[in-house]
Amino acid sequence: MRCVIARFPFELTRSGVLESMKGVKPEPVTGDSVIIGRRRYPAKQVGQVVTRQDRRDFSAAEVLRAMSRLGFTCRALPGAAPARIESPMQRASTMLGSPLSV
Numbered sequence: 001m002r003c004v005i006a007r008f009p010f011e012l013t014r015s016g017v018l019e020s021m022k023g024v025k026p027e028p029v030t031g032d033s034v035i036i037g038r039r040r041y042p043a044k045q046v047g048q049v050v051t052r053q054d055r056r057d058f059s060a061a062e063v064l065r066a067m068s069r070l071g072f073t074c075r076a077l078p079g080a081a082p083a084r085i086e087s088p089m090q091r092a093s094t095m096l097g098s099p100l101s102v
Contacts, residue, residue: 003066005051006058012050014070020050032060035073043067043074 003012021036024045032043043060046067051058064074086094 001069003069005047005062005066006053008051008053010051010066012066012070014072017046017050017067017070017072021046024049031077032064033075034064034067035075040075 001012003010018036021039021041024041026039026041027045029040029042033040034043034046035041036046043063044055044058047053047058047060047063048055050063064076068074
């Protein structure tokens, strides 16, 4: 399948990606990831191995788009949970040890 990553066209196949990633040790995942076989790889690591380009030349979104088109499971970085915002009155009540019923 023809995929464009970092403005360069690549002819990628599912079996070609599996072959390229065979024997590659996954780095710790801190962001977007691709599941290849039974391993979870960072998207940037997959892009670097498959395209042989520097990681700074492409985005993780480009790799996720290409890998999902080839049928791989992709996981986006989950958003952070919203912080609980307390009012000054609730904060003071907590500090004094008595619960404030609002």
